[in-house]
Amino acid sequence: EVQLVESGGGLVKPGESLRLSCEASGFPFSTYNMNWVRQSPSKGLESVAFISTSGDSIHYADSVKGRFTISRDNAKNSLYLQMNSLRAEDTAMYYCARDCMTTVTPYDLWGLGTLVTVSS
Amino acid sequence: DIQMTQSPSAMSASVGDRVTITCRASQGINKYLVWFQQKPGKGPKRLIYASSTLQSGVPSRFSGSGSGTEFTLTISSLQPEDFATYYCLQHNNYPWTFGQGTKVEIK
Numbered sequence: 284e285v286q287l288v289e290s291g292g293g294l295v296k297p298g299e300s301l302r303l304s305c306e307a308s309g310f311p312f313s314t315y316n317m318n319w320v321r322q323s324p325s326k327g328l329e330s331v332a333f334i335s336t337s338g339d340s341i342h343y344a345d346s347v348k349g350r351f352t353i354s355r356d357n358a359k360n361s362l363y364l365q366m367n368s369l370r371a372e373d374t375a376m377y378y379c380a381r382d383c384m385t386t387v388t389p390y391d392l393w394g395l396g397t398l399v400t401v402s403s
Numbered sequence: 404d405i406q407m408t409q410s411p412s413a414m415s416a417s418v419g420d421r422v423t424i425t426c427r428a429s430q431g432i433n434k435y436l437v438w439f440q441q442k443p444g445k446g447p448k449r450l451i452y453a454s455s456t457l458q459s460g461v462p463s464r465f466s467g468s469g470s471g472t473e474f475t476l477t478i479s480s481l482q483p484e485d486f487a488t489y490y491c492l493q494h495n496n497y498p499w500t501f502g503q504g505t506k507v508e509i510k
Contacts, residue, residue, distance in 0.1 A: 328447070328490060328501040344498050378446050386452060388437060389494050393446030 285309035285392065287379045292397030299369055303397055305362040305379030310392075313357035316382040318390065319364045321375035321399075331377070332364060347373075369401045405429050405493050409502035415510040422478040424505045426491035431471045435495035438467055438476045441504075442487045450489075451476065481507070 291303040303319070319331040332353035333342040341353055352365040362379055376396040383391035406429035416422050426436065434454040439447035449458050451467040454474055464479045478485055486509055491502040 327503050328492075330499045330501075333497075342497055380446075383452070386456075388452040389492065389499060390437065390439070390447070391449050391452075391458070393448070395444075395446055 287381065287392060287394035289377065289379050289394045289397040292377060292399045294400045294402065295369055296403050297370055297401055299401075300365070300367045301369060301399060303364040303366065303377055303399070305364075305394060307360045307362070307379075307381075310381075312360040315384055317355060317362045318380045318382065319353060319362075320378045320380050320390065320393075321373075322378065322396070323375035326372075326375075329375075334362070366399070369399075371401050373399060374401045375399060404498055405432065405496050405500050407491055407493055407500050407502040409489075409491060409505050411505060412503065413506040413508065415508050416481050417510045418481055418483060420481045422481050422485075422507060424476045424489055424507075426469075426474045426476070426502050428472045428474075428493055428495075432493045432495035434470045435493055436467070436469065436474045437492040437494065438465075439490045439492065440485075440487045441490065447490060 287307055289305045295301055316335050318333050321331050322328045331344050334353045350368045354363045376398050378396045379394045380390040381392040382389050408427045410425050436454045438451040440450050441447040450461050450465050454469055455467045466477045468475050488504045488506045490504050
């Protein structure tokens, strides 16, 4: 089955760190660009980070630049998001999302998400 | 960043109704527009890309149109499984940005 499964979310205090993981299955992960997208009641859906197939092209939203790091391990079919210096406004559901490489269009497959809560 | 404005924010409709949702971009985005459907507890599901191309497996009652700054998503005959929240996304300029969503509820 083609799917993405996120993990690693939880409750942390402001200033702490968290590492999210996304495990892909059912498709050739190494041939797809990947993304993290988050969703909160206050800000809605927000593109957080992008990484190309080999990791040589990476983009971040201004709101997380310098604090979050996206990475991937193609041998493990896995995508990661290292989140440092977390703030209350980072509280959200975090989704892993795949880009469609044949049509060069974004987010054709999503996971169920993992919830991150930043609160003292 | 490009701002995407959806209207309406919410609507009530009956099974069988024709439903139209509009998405406006703060600047031209050609046809780099995607529509998603989201149900509670699930990640978004892509319905349409390139403004009007139906994603494989999506029912033909869904259609999209538009280019530049104004886009529409139409559901020709609303079905019970279509009650959900719909979002547009532009990917003409990074960062990609979403509309705020349109919740379609049962009348």
